[in-house]
Amino acid sequence: MPFIQVPYFSFRDFPVGIDCQVEEAVLRAVRGQQYIIGEEVSVFESEFAAYVQADTAIGVGNGYDALVVALKAAGIGAGDEVIVPANTFIATVNAVVQVGAIPVLAEPDRHTCNLTAAEAARRITPRTKAIIPVHLYGQACEMTGFLRLAEQHDLTIVEDFAQAQGARYKGRPVGSFGRISATSFYPTKNLGALGDGGAVVTSDPALAAYTKMYHNYGQQQKYYNQLIGINSRLDTLQAAALRIKLQHLDALNNERQRLAQVYLRALQGIGDLVLPITAPDCTHVYHIFNIRTKQRNALQLYLSEQGIQTAIHYPVPVHLQEAYTWLGHKRGSFPVAEELAETSLSLPLYPGMTETEQKAVLAAIHTFFERHG
Template sequence: MHSKIKSEMQNAFENVYDHHWYILGNEVDQFEQDYASFNQTKYCIGVSNGLDALFLALKACNIDYGDEVIVPSNTYIATVLAVSYLGALPVFVEPDINTYNIDPSKIEDAVTSRTKAIIPVNLYGQCCEMQSIMELSNKYKLFVIEDNAQSQGSSFNSKMAGSWGHINATSFYPGKNLGALGDAGAITTDNFQLAERIKVLRNYGSQKKYFNEVIGHNMRLDELQAAFLRVKLKSLLDWTKERQQIASWYDEALCGLGDLVLPKISTGATHVYHLYVIRSEKRNALQNFLNEKGIGTLIHYPVPPYLQEAYQSLGYTKGSFPIAEKIADTCLSLPIWPGMQKDEIDYISETIREFF
């Protein structure tokens, strides 16, 4: 995918190099406008990475020590780390076994007097069932911070992922559908006050150089990464269509094969296939077999966050969240990237058929 835009990316580098302005310049300003427009939000604030985006979003909502934040039990560790950075407590809620996204019907039971926010994670490329989540947040007056790192361009009920929450965080890690050439992230919102607070927090707590209003951070989007992202954003819709086509080839070739569970999309949602995730009780053997045939796969994610050594203090054990553990024990991500050819999908599918 990079080979087709190499000259544009080189031009973007030279433009930044020749302008001699490397922090919070025109490229960041323009990318923030471009991405806000793409994501159908009023404001976008570029930051250093996806984890910092989550942290700053929570901080802007005044999440503090002892507060509780509801998160999925099967998310990537970054979602949980951001909560911990503020001294808040992550409260885990199980996903829907079919979509892998947080189950809205289970959230209410996790709400307590200390609950301040919900972080729905649009996992693998599919937008969560955000309508129900927003209705619940309104009922209990909770902040919603979408973790949109894996689903730029997806939607629910025709409203873009990353535009539902009060404030939302995304990552442009190189492997994402919209990836920088290094670490990068962004926050999106329609709330002017939250947007302005993020701008101050990301830049040493300062609006004017050498004058600091609050204790802030150095969490700014790099000017060069913004320039690269501006180039790549123009291709994102086309790349998404390619991913969806590849997924449809997989669906057709793998349907009804062995005990495979293929991706399912909830009513009203769209999927941009950051990952194409299958499940099988024979996952480990299947992964080894594919590897022997030259087909690389990954497991997203082998250990749920509440079972990580870093979170032993929370006191969870194997069996605490059986749905998350079922997914962790059986999921496998197959190769998918813009530019994959039908014959490559055929080879992968035939190899899986051979295994079964």
Template sequence: MHIPFFSSQPMHAAIRGEMLVAMARVYDSNWYVLGKEVTQFEQAYSEFSQVTHTVGVGNGLEALTLALRALGIGRGDEVIVPSNTFIATWLAVTHVGATPVPVEPELTTSNLDPELLAAAITPRTRAIIPVHLYGQACRMPAIMALAHVHGLQVMEDNAQAQGAAFDGQLTGSFGAVNTTSFYPTKNLGALGDAGAITTNSEELAQRLRVLRNYGSVTKNHHETVGYNSRLDELQAALLRAKLSYLAEWTAQRQQIAAWYTQHLAGITNLRLPTLAAGATHVYHLYVVHTPFRDALQGYLATQGIGTQVHYPVPPHLQSAYTQLNLPIGSLPVAEELAATCLSLPLWPGMTEDMVGAVASAIRRF
């Protein structure tokens, strides 16, 4: 049985007609940038996220960068980031001239460890960026409480966790500004690059609208040094069509994860995902850990089973960050996770037979 790591075909086949109607509506409108489709999607996504404002932008990295700009973070500032995350979280900090300060995750959840944050705070610290990795909500109440004590901003990276919650509050609604990506493989994926920023602040939302549009409110008049980072009408229309299915797709992801947990139980040298008390998980990824990761991945490939590694090289060991002088061994938890993690196939439309086939192959290995 061939099982790809990811397939959007079952999702897209089921809603093909609605997606084509959305495309045709944009085509026939003859208005393709910052029109009613973007406005309507921003309103719908705000309702979904239980926030006041959504600002659509070009992609997830630009969402992070513009959000930091809107908070006034720049040269000389420090921003606390997870030591294990996709490098975009760190890149945004660097793009605004600030310095990323990594803090290790909890080994069990792979999410930022709130107990380690205080030791990383210096007089230059301005913000904390928790990343809801793989789809599980970080321990946000603890992070928010510490940020309040120290007068720090919180900016969630919610690219992998749309619809997750902690103690009943949705991710993407805790921080002053919060960012997401709609890259095609995300739980809510566009048909190309797209991103958004959520906030409950009218002032920050307006600042972000200016920043995304060349720093301009009135055409040919530019208030600040801005960007060209606008969610386009076509992607907004497609995302709005898909948004109404997100809860259904999330439930499927959670069911597939439950099947994996059941079928993989008791396998020696295989650590399964752990859910923190109070957190929900929307399973953008189902990540297991094993010291035999590379060999297991190779074996599964011979069985027609696709897998991926998220992420094999932590940001501090990338050439882009040699200036931070963080050699091998300096962030051991991130390095252990990077050396042992393996993402198994998980996408809406997978059946229990497929999950069972993956689990059986892992048991044989």
């Protein structure tokens, strides 16, 4: 096969015509000249809430703010403990600290890479106030156990579905299970904006009312402030783009799933590769197609030499980050999270990826393992 450059991610016009639709929508919003909390924002919020099967969605500035605002709305604060997976992106844990709470790390499942209720249950103490199941890589967490823990221990479930818009558990969209949930519209997400953006989702009227005030300076009416709030708002131009992309989200996810199936079929039984496993009753929308191998670094280097870009999610687990030494953990504290960090490699996968590009990735991986066993 001739040498071909394959990016890790690329913005493609998929489905064909979506780029033009987004450009036209943004241009209409520009001409409307209502750039902050415009009509496009409120309409998108309604449409996204309906998609997630929740009562309310509130657009905010980014996914990190969505987590902070969700925790704040749920009353999580100083001294409260919040259980989070040890292998999540740092934003999840930072948000806990931002509201004054204490992150309590828990091991992920070594097969799905997601936090499980059984592992979370081991970390519950009298100070535990919330659990954040992260739907990692695009796979829905198994939510029934988390909901049971919430009821048994009077806990708040705050879903982080930044990587999994459109994924489902038992037929129900992620983001609709938690008392309040948070997501990101970072451009490379399955539902991506043209810059930063995020949303808080809830069906609790009290939490919705708080969030609507808190994210906009703590006011319901301009200059009349009931809360000490912040400024974190989804802007009108991003909402206009997201409205178009939301219409195509299922098609975009279907294409990700199709590409993932090609990888799964072609990479079965190759070397020591561990391929993604989807749990029962869960769907996976493959924001990230993550493989694992003890030869991760050598494989990544070889693929790079062949013009194939990859990524590592995430090379350093939370407990080994310099910023979190104060939690008191050390190497060996979370062996599963550490193993994932040392062996995980994310392959190129994006809507619009060509057959030629994917064949190049597969051929290079096969060649590597033929040479290295």
